[in-house]
Amino acid sequence: MDSKEISQAVIKRLPRYHRYLGELIEKGIERISSNELSTRMRVTASQIRQDLNNFGGFGQQGYGYNVKFLYSEMGKILGLDRQHNMIIIGSGNLGQALANYVAFEKKGFIIKGLFDINPRLEGLSVRGIQIMMIEELEDFIKENNIEIATLTIPKDKAGDMADMLVKYGIKAIWNFAHVDLQVPDDVVVENVHLSDSLMTLSYKLSCYEIENQKKM
Amino acid sequence: MDSKEISQAVIKRLPRYHRYLGELIEKGIERISSNELSTRMRVTASQIRQDLNNFGGFGQQGYGYNVKFLYSEMGKILGLDRQHNMIIIGSGNLGQALANYVAFEKKGFIIKGLFDINPRLEGLSVRGIQIMMIEELEDFIKENNIEIATLTIPKDKAGDMADMLVKYGIKAIWNFAHVDLQVPDDVVVENVHLSDSLMTLSYKLSCYEIENQKKM
Numbered sequence: 458m459d460s461k462e463i464s465q466a467v468i469k470r471l472p473r474y475h476r477y478l479g480e481l482i483e484k485g486i487e488r489i490s491s492n493e494l495s496t497r498m499r500v501t502a503s504q505i506r507q508d509l510n511n512f513g514g515f516g517q518q519g520y521g522y523n524v525k526f527l528y529s530e531m532g533k534i535l536g537l538d539r540q541h542n543m544i545i546i547g548s549g550n551l552g553q554a555l556a557n558y559v560a561f562e563k564k565g566f567i568i569k570g571l572f573d574i575n576p577r578l579e580g581l582s583v584r585g586i587q588i589m590m591i592e593e594l595e596d597f598i599k600e601n602n603i604e605i606a607t608l609t610i611p612k613d614k615a616g617d618m619a620d621m622l623v624k625y626g627i628k629a630i631w632n633f634a635h636v637d638l639q640v641p642d643d644v645v646v647e648n649v650h651l652s653d654s655l656m657t658l659s660y661k662l663s664c665y666e667i668e669n670q671k672k673m
Numbered sequence: 674m675d676s677k678e679i680s681q682a683v684i685k686r687l688p689r690y691h692r693y694l695g696e697l698i699e700k701g702i703e704r705i706s707s708n709e710l711s712t713r714m715r716v717t718a719s720q721i722r723q724d725l726n727n728f729g730g731f732g733q734q735g736y737g738y739n740v741k742f743l744y745s746e747m748g749k750i751l752g753l754d755r756q757h758n759m760i761i762i763g764s765g766n767l768g769q770a771l772a773n774y775v776a777f778e779k780k781g782f783i784i785k786g787l788f789d790i791n792p793r794l795e796g797l798s799v800r801g802i803q804i805m806m807i808e809e810l811e812d813f814i815k816e817n818n819i820e821i822a823t824l825t826i827p828k829d830k831a832g833d834m835a836d837m838l839v840k841y842g843i844k845a846i847w848n849f850a851h852v853d854l855q856v857p858d859d860v861v862v863e864n865v866h867l868s869d870s871l872m873t874l875s876y877k878l879s880c881y882e883i884e885n886q887k888k889m
Contacts, residue, residue, distance in 0.1 A: 468873060468876060468877075469869075469873065471872070471873070471876060472866070472868065472869035472870075472872035472873060472876075473853075473866075473869060475872065476851070476866075476868075476869070498853075499853075534876065534879070535872045535875055535876045535879070536872075536875040536876055536878060536879035537872065537875065541875060541878075549770075549773075550766070550769055550770035550773045550774075551767075551770040551774075553766055553770075554765075554766035554767040554769075554770045555867075557765075557766045558766075558767075558867070560851070560868055561868065561871060564868065564871070564872070566871055566875070604878065605874065605875075605878070628878060628881065629874050629875075629877070629878045631870070631871060631874050635692070635776070637689075637714075637715075643881060643885075645874060645877040645878050645881060646874075647870055647871070647873050647874035647877065649865065649867065649870050650688070650689075650692075651771075651774070651865065652688065652692075652776055652777065652780065653685075653688035653689060653692070654688075654847070654863055654865050655777060655780070655782055655847060655863070656687070656688035656691065656751045656752075656753065656780070657684060657685065657687070657688060657863050658821065658845050658847050658861060658862075658863035659751055659752040659753065659757060659782070659821075659845075660684060660687060660688075660750065660751045660752055661684075661845070661861040661863065662752060662757075662820065662821070662844060662845045662861050663750075663751070663752035665844065665859060665861060669859075
């Protein structure tokens with residue numbers, strides 16, 4: 458598997474395949490054809506075959522896909538076959554909401570600590586996870602084998618924090634700050650820009666309104 | 674402007690243009706060439722020109738782009754030139770975090786009310802926004818001219834809620850529930866699937882690790 462050859466569009470679809478396969482397992486479905494999977498997921502069967510062929514196929518002519526096997530293989534591709542230790546930097550509403558989200562833990566993403574600069578939050582905890590001060594960050598990352606740092610801090614603080622995290626050895630940043638981070642090539646960033654998402658919704662809404670006006 | 678002709682990839686980039694232009698305005702920059710904008714945004718200048726040509730161009734040969742004008746035109750395209758009334762359904766951690774996020778209001782997205790099924794939350798408020806019970810939803814939507822409903826509820830409740838919202842006249846759903854909603858064609862949905870995003874990060878991280886192992 459070489460990450461360079463696989464398009465961003467395919468990568469974005471992988472978690473969705475994994476989610477649908479998980480739902481099939483919950484329903485006790487053991488095998489599925491690409492046509493059936495296609496109907497459920499609302500993508501074409503040929504798209505599914507193409508996507509999965511990027512990783513070596515997994516399907517069997519006349520049988521379809523073995524759901525459990527495909528789910529497990531997809532899990533491996535997504536790095537879900539091992540534990541990822543995480544921290545959350547910024548213990549405001551959003552940071553605390555993420556810390557409370559147990560679904561991440563079920564997928565192997567373990568939130569080991571929360572951090573903040575507000576001394577009033579020091580020593581408090583969310584779902585048993587302690588809120589620590591930024592001064593403790595470096596030691597904590599090294600002692601707890603932290604791979605992923607989640608940034609839920611204001612955008613004007615995010616750049617400096619990212620630099621610090623890279624220096625401390627963090628290899629993956631899950632960025633909720635509303636800014637694009639500049640990091641070295643060997644550090645991966647995944648952005649959740651909530652305002653951008655809301656604007657996309659607003660754009661789609663405006664387009665529908667314009668179309669409806671035309672029809673009237 | 675016809676939404677049908679513009680690709681999803683372009684649409685996804687629009688809020689990012691808007692954000693960068695807003696930052697330029699804050700810095701007092703009045704005009705910018707597509708080359709300069711390209712360097713800042715890390716997309717090619719020809720990509721920028723192509724993207725903006727979808728909406729009629731805006732650039733002037735030898736002058737570049739007038740930042741304020743382009744920002745304002747992008748705002749119109751994104752539907753930011755008017756107010757959008759929103760509600761949040763699900764007043765747990767994430768719902769409250771979103772209600773506390775004042776940046777949305779600055780862009781014209783006004784959160785008018787929060788809803789929940791937990792009677793213990795009834796009458797409480799977040800940043801002055803009241804938490805109401807689901808029974809009040811229908812009247813509230815109609816009386817307050819609500820366009821956008823944000824779903825921060827568990828996935829097993831999200832489908833029924835979406836059906837209800839559509840019945841009550843909601844035209845846009847900002848969906849944080851970890852499920853793909855089935856809605857009529859004239860209702861727009863924008864998903865924020867946090868688990869999918871975290872898995873994408875994990876996938877990228879795994880790829881880098883595999884590459885690094887190869888180099889060793």
